[in-house]
Amino acid sequence: MKVDKELLKGSTTMLILKLLDGGDMYGYLMTKELERRSDNTFTLKEGTLYPILHSLESNQMIQAYWENTESARKRKYYTITKGGKKLLLEKEKEWAHYADAIRKVLGGATIEHICI
Amino acid sequence: MNTYASDFIETVLGQIKYKKAHASITVELQNHISEQAEGYMAESMGEDEAFCKAVAQMGNPAEIGKRLHKTHKPKTEWSIMLLLGAIVVFGLYIISIYSSLYFDYSIFYKQVFFAGLGICAIILFYFFDYTKLEKYSIPLYFVTSLLLLLAIMFGSKMQGRAYIQIWGFGFIPSFVAIPLILIFYAGLVKKWCDGNVGNLLKLIGASGLPLFIILLEPSLIYCSIVGVGLLTMFTFGICGGNYKGNRRKTLIIIYGSLCALVFLIFVYVLSNIPYGTERFTVFLNPQRYARGAGYTNVVLDNILSSSKFLGSSESTYISGNGLPSANSEFIFTFVVGSLGWLFGILLIVLLGLIILRLFVAASKVRHEYGKYLCVGICCVFSLQVIVNLLMNLGLCPIFNVALPFFSYGGASYLFNMALIGLLLGVYRRKDIIEKLERNSLSQ
Numbered sequence: 001m002k003v004d005k006e007l008l009k010g011s012t013t014m015l016i017l018k019l020l021d022g023g024d025m026y027g028y029l030m031t032k033e034l035e036r037r038s039d040n041t042f043t044l045k046e047g048t049l050y051p052i053l054h055s056l057e058s059n060q061m062i063q064a065y066w067e068n069t070e071s072a073r074k075r076k077y078y079t080i081t082k083g084g085k086k087l088l089l090e091k092e093k094e095w096a097h098y099a100d101a102i103r104k105v106l107g108g109a110t111i112e113h114i115c116i
Numbered sequence: 117m118n119t120y121a122s123d124f125i126e127t128v129l130g131q132i133k134y135k136k137a138h139a140s141i142t143v144e145l146q147n148h149i150s151e152q153a154e155g156y157m158a159e160s161m162g163e164d165e166a167f168c169k170a171v172a173q174m175g176n177p178a179e180i181g182k183r184l185h186k187t188h189k190p191k192t193e194w195s196i197m198l199l200l201g202a203i204v205v206f207g208l209y210i211i212s213i214y215s216s217l218y219f220d221y222s223i224f225y226k227q228v229f230f231a232g233l234g235i236c237a238i239i240l241f242y243f244f245d246y247t248k249l250e251k252y253s254i255p256l257y258f259v260t261s262l263l264l265l266l267a268i269m270f271g272s273k274m275q276g277r278a279y280i281q282i283w284g285f286g287f288i289p290s291f292v293a294i295p296l297i298l299i300f301y302a303g304l305v306k307k308w309c310d311g312n313v314g315n316l317l318k319l320i321g322a323s324g325l326p327l328f329i330i331l332l333e334p335s336l337i338y339c340s341i342v343g344v345g346l347l348t349m350f351t352f353g354i355c356g357g358n359y360k361g362n363r364r365k366t367l368i369i370i371y372g373s374l375c376a377l378v379f380l381i382f383v384y385v386l387s388n389i390p391y392g393t394e395r396f397t398v399f400l401n402p403q404r405y406a407r408g409a410g411y412t413n414v415v416l417d418n419i420l421s422s423s424k425f426l427g428s429s430e431s432t433y434i435s436g437n438g439l440p441s442a443n444s445e446f447i448f449t450f451v452v453g454s455l456g457w458l459f460g461i462l463l464i465v466l467l468g469l470i471i472l473r474l475f476v477a478a479s480k481v482r483h484e485y486g487k488y489l490c491v492g493i494c495c496v497f498s499l500q501v502i503v504n505l506l507m508n509l510g511l512c513p514i515f516n517v518a519l520p521f522f523s524y525g526g527a528s529y530l531f532n533m534a535l536i537g538l539l540l541g542v543y544r545r546k547d548i549i550e551k552l553e554r555n556s557l558s559q
Contacts (some may be wrong), residue, residue, distance in 0.1 A: 026147075027144060027147075027148050028147065028148045028151045028152065045173070045174060045175025045176070046148065046152070046173050046174050046175065047128075047145070047148075047174035047175040047176075047177065047180040048175050048179075048180060048183075050141070050144065050145065050180065050184065051180060051183030051184050051186070051187065054184060054187045054188065055183075055186070055187045057482075058187050058482075058546075058547045060480065060482065063482075065357075073147055073150075074143055074147070075147060076140070076143070076144045076147075
């Protein structure tokens with residue numbers, strides 16, 4: 001199922017940080033990984049990833065380094081910093097709170113009821 | 117490269133005004149598109165079609181470019197500029213108080229002139245592209261050191277210190293050399309701080325050279341201030357991404373041997389430089405030397421202890437112009453004595469805030485060469501402030517250190533403006549300069 005693009009917009013930063021929290025990655029790999037992990041729900045316009053990555057790098061949430069590959073291609077890898085990990089934690093909390101609130105409004109009470 | 121891809125990248129770059137960021141963005145986007153296209157081609161799609169589809173996947177290039185431009189554009193550190201503006205105005209106000217109190221108006225006019233020159237210096241250094249010099253760091257470092265040595269050896273002397281006079285303005289040669297030494301030393305740290313023992317030894321040798329020359333001036337205090345600056349840059353180099361090797365072990369060895377060396381130099385200087393030992397015994401017991409070398413300490417103590425919160429002190433040393441160097445080294449005591457502690461505290465707060473902001477700005481610079489330079493500048497600037505204030509408060513022996521932007525005098529003014537201008541210039545370019553170099557982050 002395709003979701004509204006606007007829904008994705010606000011959480012891309014969090015998703016990028018989460019991906020990097022699992023290990024260093026370069027841009028292309030991130031877009032593929034995002035698609036794979038979300039069962040193709042998150043197919044962002046791939047170019048829009050880079051402005052986010054660069055601004056995170058400028059704010060020292062992530063760091064970049066270049067790595068040569070077998071095909072003589074240089075890849076720009078990104079790695080999460082301590083500050084980035086902190087931001088991720090905050091964003092995750094914020095998201096959990098938000099998701100919880102949405103669920104409650106949409107009738108989470110009944111679900112709770114069933115659970116009990 | 118495929119035309120679909122190059123058209124796309126060109127449109128992105130068209131939005132990013134600063135060319136220095138272009139190279140790395142081009143490679144990054146190129147790789148992304150090629151890799152995507154190769155994936156399509158593996159699914160037996162034609163090359164043209166594959167690239168067309170890969171580019172379509174990327175999104176709107178103009179929009180991406182606009183958003184990248186927002187990150188890769190010059191950054192202005194407004195807080196430092198505003199604080200500096202406040203400090204310059206406050207400094208001139210204090211000099212005007214001094215001028216009118218002691219009827220010496222030429223000092224005020226000259227200081228206004230120096231402030232004007234200082235602002236020119238800051239603009240010059242702000243727009244000066246320090247990265248152009250990185251390549252030539254090694255030769256320029258040694259040339260600067262050599263010129264400083266020549267200036268000290270063959271220049272004129274004033275009260276036993278090297279002194280250069282140009283168009284009626286005198287200054288000590290190291291004021292000109294120190295900013296340059298910091299710039300070039302940053303290049304050396306970047307080049308030689310890689311974990312190779314030979315390079316490490318070269319760097320240590322190179323650090324000693326200008327320090328030794330400044331010591332010949334003789335200026336123990338500027339040698340120490342610059343020494344701490346270089347050491348901090350060096351430490352950042354060892355903790356930086358290029359260093360491969362045991363960081364802790366290297367730091368322990370370096371700091372250990374340094375402590376021993378500093379102790380030896382200290383003993384040597386105290387026993388060989390005129391007024392060396394006296395300075396310390398006087399500091400420890402000023403009252404005993406009240407009629408001689410301890411006079412200044414006694415006067416400082418008298419003024420500060422009789423100062424009010426607001427308004428002029430009743431100390432006769434203020435009304436009678438009895439405080440030596442009241443417009444230069446001891447301007448802080450003059451401020452507290454003639455205007456009250458409130459103004460003294462304001463002075464400390466302004467300088468404290470700008471030091472804080474300088475360190476914060478330095479911490480935001482990611483480019484290694486620029487980062488080392490900023491760290492060195494922060495140290496040299498803040499140590500002058502700290503040493504000067506401590507000696508005003510009688511907490512440290514008296515040295516020939518002016519209070520940046522407050523003490524009367526052109527050399528110190530220009531010197532410190534140059535330092536801050538350089539730092540602002542590095543900060544300005546922090547997101548523009550992107551280099552395609554391989555620097556793995558060894559954890």
